[in-house]
Amino acid sequence: MSGPAFWLLVPFAASVVFGAWAPVAARRMPPRAATFLLSVGSSVVSGGTIVAAALVVALVGGETPVAAEHGHWSVHQLEAMQPFSTGVAVAAVAALILQAGALVHAAERHGRLLGRAWWTSHQATTALVVIDDPGPTAYAVPGWPGRIVASAGLLSAFDSTERRVVLAHEQAHLDGRHDLHLTAVALAAAVNPFLRRVPGACRLSTERWADERAAVAVGDRRVVAETIVRAAAAVPCPSPRMLTFGAARHHVVARVTALLDAPATHRPATELVMGATVLLTAVATALSVRDTKHLFEVAERALQVSAAG
């Protein structure tokens, strides 16, 4: 396999590697760097797979008489150079339809979620909105500006340091625009099933990022760990059948462990492997676009030559 066919395989191979390493990055890397790597990286990798499928469809579709007439190129020349079999073409069409459908669906859903959150936070007048709830609930509602929501139960049960931890943690989600990172990885994963573990990984890295910011605010990482355990103990345990909370439970353990360990340092191996997959995808995508354009140019010239001759 050579030329475009080879370049087109790179994004798919890259997404397998990127998806497999994502949880490692979320757990071990400094959380801010991990979050950016996961959101930007998965967007590039997943964009690369869309472009790859689109190029195959363009090349094979270019052989149809209708397309050739519009584009003014030689069908015979294109056929002679065609790097893809019919099987690959059918797979690419199917992949492109599925990816486009998944992207539209996820974008619509996330757009609605973000829009509702932004609109609600816009309606609030204070930085903190208190809900009348006896349980220790706290969350960040993103927006411009975003708002922190805390339950009356949490504010009365927690001491001043613990309250500070919670407020600083939620404020960090808002300041770091974690909603945008989480939306980016959700869209990337919707398009590319190899990236299905990336959203969970990114949620963990954003939580760790917010934990570290809270630790700076109170000057003690251990206090943050204690506050997390205390708050988690007071939240009613959901039934095990709700798998989505299983991941969140898992994250509480990972966050506390990370806080009890020394602060995370850069992980050259993880960063190199994941960075390389992103870079390779970007390069391969650029090259495959160039190669495909070249094939069409050759086919156009062939038509001009045959017309002249």
Add this chain to the structure above:
Amino acid sequence: MLEAEVLAVLWSAGDALTPEEVRRRLGDDLAYTTITTILIRLQEKGAVRREPAGRGFAYAAVLREADLVANRMRALLEDQRDRDGVLSRFVAGLDAKTQAALRQALESGQGQR
């Protein structure tokens, strides 16, 4: 951020506090005027109410029972129970076994800070 902290202090107190009391509970080297400015702004927004106390005023958090915004905020959380929502929740509930394991981890790490 400071506005959120002042509101949190008033909520946890459950009682009306003077600006000086708020300042002490925040534990920062904040100027008295900074606190009063925030309190007055919060009062204008209807988030706290003011009552005479000594020569000045004391401020208390107001629970707005029919607060539409608070209800909408809560509805947002109920809508986003899946893993890829845009809200970031502080913690999820833990089962007893995980809780015990975490407590142990906290205790065994007691020496190091």
